[in-house]
Amino acid sequence: MRFPIVKAFSATVAYLARHWPDLLKALWLPALLLVALQLYAMPPLFAAISTMIGLGDNPEPAAAAAALGELAKWLLVLSAGSAIAFPMLTVASLVHFVRGDMNNRLFYFRYGGDELRVLAAYLLMSVMIFAISLVGGLAGAVIALLLALFSPATKGATSGVGDLFVNLVTLWFRLRLSVLYPASVATRRIGFDLAWRATRGSVLPLLGFWVLIGLLLAPVGIVLFAVFGGDIAAQLMKMAEIGDDPAALRDALAPVLDEFGRLFSRENPAYALFAVALFLSTIVTTAVTNIASGIAWRYLTDGSRSAGDAERAA
Numbered sequence: 001m002r003f004p005i006v007k008a009f010s011a012t013v014a015y016l017a018r019h020w021p022d023l024l025k026a027l028w029l030p031a032l033l034l035v036a037l038q039l040y041a042m043p044p045l046f047a048a049i050s051t052m053i054g055l056g057d058n059p060e061p062a063a064a065a066a067a068l069g070e071l072a073k074w075l076l077v078l079s080a081g082s083a084i085a086f087p088m089l090t091v092a093s094l095v096h097f098v099r100g101d102m103n104n105r106l107f108y109f110r111y112g113g114d115e116l117r118v119l120a121a122y123l124l125m126s127v128m129i130f131a132i133s134l135v136g137g138l139a140g141a142v143i144a145l146l147l148a149l150f151s152p153a154t155k156g157a158t159s160g161v162g163d164l165f166v167n168l169v170t171l172w173f174r175l176r177l178s179v180l181y182p183a184s185v186a187t188r189r190i191g192f193d194l195a196w197r198a199t200r201g202s203v204l205p206l207l208g209f210w211v212l213i214g215l216l217l218a219p220v221g222i223v224l225f226a227v228f229g230g231d232i233a234a235q236l237m238k239m240a241e242i243g244d245d246p247a248a249l250r251d252a253l254a255p256v257l258d259e260f261g262r263l264f265s266r267e268n269p270a271y272a273l274f275a276v277a278l279f280l281s282t283i284v285t286t287a288v289t290n291i292a293s294g295i296a297w298r299y300l301t302d303g304s305r306s307a308g309d310a311e312r313a314a
Helices: 005-054 061-099 113-150 152-176 180-187 192-198 203-228 230-242 246-263 271-300 304-313
Strands: none
Touching: 005 061, 005 203, 005 246, 005 271, 061 113, 061 180, 061 271, 113 152, 113 180, 113 192, 152 203, 180 192, 180 271, 192 271, 203 230, 203 271, 230 246
């Protein structure tokens, strides 16, 4: 059965409109934990990156080691916290839709088999995407080098084509696994093979569906950037004017990172407003993307398993 783009999109919107109170009840606590983690870890993380950039091409070994240690520490904090909050958010938003499990409490706070399977699925997908990028990047570099030996003028164009190819392959891979999390929650398995089989032959319809979902979420990003991203936009404009000078680009990147850090810092005059906006946007984007993924999973698998579970649990 061909994946019905418009019907799936309409079903996503209808489910969100009907069940937003249940989703809000399930998501608010995991979202609060994730946002609190970001507000805590992001300022020192951006500061550590900015410090490393500021060391230049030939830093003192001691200074480089200290900066690298600081960066590693905050990356570890952010990764460890996200490994708890992200699976909770994902399962909380999906468990009713794909399995019919009702959350009768005012919050969702659980970390068990479902969350561990979602975490394993995320890690597996991330490793494979990294491998695709690494292998594709190396292949593109080799091809660009070989062509440059025969025609130096084609080096830049070949590199751009290679990057485009890697991006297209990565997009295709993500679309093939775009129902990975509902597959994991619905079947109580990691779900990699299930998602891969379910999306076979449906890549282009899924692309159209996710474009519509992106348009649905676009106002959230536009509002956030319009309200809080003015200083960052100004710094990015300065970077765009620099051109291809690596040293100048490196020097211009530090202010951009500083602006990002200040956005998450309590020294930001709009800190409270930003924290609320980040909290609400996290809930909205999580609910929309995961329910959309669940809807796609149901249509691609003809809804037999998930619909039956929902009816028995109702």
